[in-house]
Amino acid sequence: xxxxxxxxxxxxxxxxxxxxxxxxxxxxxxxxxxxxxxxxxxxxxxxxxxxxxxxxxxxxxxxxxxxxxxxxxxxxxxxxxxxxxxxxxxxxxxxxxxxxxxxxxxxxxxxxxxxxxxxxxxxxxxxxxxxxxxxxxxxxxxxxxxxxxxxxxxxxxxxxxxxxxxxxxxxxxxxxxxxxxxxxxxxxxxxxxxxxxxxxxxxxxxxxxxxxxxxxxxxxxxxxxxxxxxxxxxxxxxxxxxxxxxxxxxxxxxxxxxxxxxxxxxxxxxxxxxxxxxxxxxxxxxxxxxxxxxxxxxxxxxxxxxxxxxxxxxxxxxxxxxxxxxxxxxxxxxxxxxxxxxxxxxxxxxxxxxxxxxxxxxxxxxxxxxxxxxxxxxxxxxxxxxxxxxxxxxxxxxxxxxxxxxxxxxxxxxxxxxxxxxxxxxxxxxxxxxxxxxxxxxxxxxxxxxxxxxxxxxxxxxxxxxxxxxxxxxxxxxxxxxxxxxxxxxxxxx
Numbered sequence: 001x002x003x004x005x006x007x008x009x010x011x012x013x014x015x016x017x018x019x020x021x022x023x024x025x026x027x028x029x030x031x032x033x034x035x036x037x038x039x040x041x042x043x044x045x046x047x048x049x050x051x052x053x054x055x056x057x058x059x060x061x062x063x064x065x066x067x068x069x070x071x072x073x074x075x076x077x078x079x080x081x082x083x084x085x086x087x088x089x090x091x092x093x094x095x096x097x098x099x100x101x102x103x104x105x106x107x108x109x110x111x112x113x114x115x116x117x118x119x120x121x122x123x124x125x126x127x128x129x130x131x132x133x134x135x136x137x138x139x140x141x142x143x144x145x146x147x148x149x150x151x152x153x154x155x156x157x158x159x160x161x162x163x164x165x166x167x168x169x170x171x172x173x174x175x176x177x178x179x180x181x182x183x184x185x186x187x188x189x190x191x192x193x194x195x196x197x198x199x200x201x202x203x204x205x206x207x208x209x210x211x212x213x214x215x216x217x218x219x220x221x222x223x224x225x226x227x228x229x230x231x232x233x234x235x236x237x238x239x240x241x242x243x244x245x246x247x248x249x250x251x252x253x254x255x256x257x258x259x260x261x262x263x264x265x266x267x268x269x270x271x272x273x274x275x276x277x278x279x280x281x282x283x284x285x286x287x288x289x290x291x292x293x294x295x296x297x298x299x300x301x302x303x304x305x306x307x308x309x310x311x312x313x314x315x316x317x318x319x320x321x322x323x324x325x326x327x328x329x330x331x332x333x334x335x336x337x338x339x340x341x342x343x344x345x346x347x348x349x350x351x352x353x354x355x356x357x358x359x360x361x362x363x364x365x366x367x368x369x370x371x372x373x374x375x376x377x378x379x380x381x382x383x384x385x386x387x388x389x390x391x392x393x394x395x396x397x398x399x400x401x402x403x404x405x406x407x408x409x410x411x412x413x414x415x416x417x418x419x420x421x422x423x424x425x426x427x428x429x430x431x432x433x434x435x436x437x438x439x440x441x442x443x444x445x446x447x448x449x450x451x452x453x454x455x456x457x458x459x460x461x462x463x464x465x466x467x468x469x470x471x472x473x474x475x476x477x478x479x480x481x482x483x484x485x486x487x488x489x490x491x492x493x494x
Contacts, residue, residue: 214291
């Protein structure tokens with residue numbers, strides 16, 4: 001017989017919901033969005049480490065050093081230092097926002113219901129989902145190219161397909177990503193666990209291939225591309241902000257993964273071990289490989305897929321492309337599909353289940369890449385490049401997410417004192433439908449960031465957008481909650 005009222009129990013600091021009819025019949029609940037049971041929280045620190053290794057070793061990470069030296073006026077040494085510092089900094093919001101996911105077993109959209117409201121949570125969720133769908137499309141383009149090159153190395157006639165072959169590769173890789181996520185969190189866990197050592201092997205193999213063709217002393221001595229005599233601090237800070245923005249999206253939806261962690265210790269150690277060093281080493285590899293590419297293949301090549309495609313041995317191309325396909329798959333499924341899948345379900349959990357949400361994510365990603373796919377098919381001619389989309393719109397858009405991170409941290413740790421009504425997050429009678437304090441705290445920094453684009457005096461506000469946005473969003477949210485003098489939405493958590 002089904003109980004009428006939900007019950008919450010605690011086991012070693014982890015809370016579990018026994019859903020009654022008040023939650024099961026609620027329009028805010030479905031099985032996929034439900035809090036994980038304690039027995040389902042099976043990810044230890046090494047699983048979470050593997051998750052970050054799998055997400056960090058990807059084509060965009062490889063190109064980060066080149067982006068910082070070419071566009072941000074940093075030397076190679078300064079660029080690598082900025083990458084390392086940025087990933088140490090971003091650990092702070094990552095670990096803090098992971099806490100409620102681990103404690104209560106809830107995904108990102110459900111946690112947002114505390115700070116933005118039961119219905120209001122859909123606004124930041126959809127903003128986050130659009131960014132993820134954009135990244136999903138771009139990573140799928142890289143994965144599709146790897147499949148095209150793999151098939152070209154195995155079948156002689158495939159290369160003649162050209163852009164059409166790349167589009168076919170895109171669709172194969174697109175379907176493969178969706179299949180993995182539809183199978184659930186355990187599939188993602190094992191994909192990341194199995195792929196992590198293979199990805200490390202790829203990095204080592206590329207390094208062995210490149211090192212005889214590059215002088216590290218000469219590489220580190222290359223002068224920075226900035227005005228002579230200009231102070232390094234402004235350039236370094238701008239590059240640092242851009243690199244923090246690289247994982248700004250994951251610092252929001254990290255509860256989507258930490259809800260499967262065995263303990264807070266596991267999620268903290270897993271992230272510390274897996275993220276900063278992996279990002280630093282793979283970005284450093286990208287710098288070395290780009291520098292060595294002239295001697296290796298005769299031209300400067302800044303992405304590993306194209307570089308390996310220049311290798312004359314079909315066997316080695318096939319092996320390398322297979323590993324890059326695995327690398328891109330492990331990044332894409334975890335970093336770019338899980339979040340929008342949960343975000344889209346949050347709109348109408350009773351109507352949109354995980355399978356439908358995954359397919360919706362795939363459709364949006366496909367639409368965002370339609371322009372590039374039509375170019376490859378030769379159906380349209382355009383000067384708009386995938387690189388411009390990657391470097392301009394997505395990175396700039398991601399920087400606007402800083403206020404959400406600040407609001408989430410302040411709401412959970414300072415306003416709610418780490419106490420949430422777990423059953424109330426799935427009903428309409430505990431938390432407000434719209435929490436306007438959250439929207440004001442989000443809107444003010446975003447407006448100021450956009451206005452600063454047209455002002456030389458306040459250009460620093462945009463240049464340091466993630467830092468200024470997250471700090472100001474958190475401060476405004478705290479001030480509004482204190483002024484409202486409204487008690488926490490719940491007196492007890494159980």
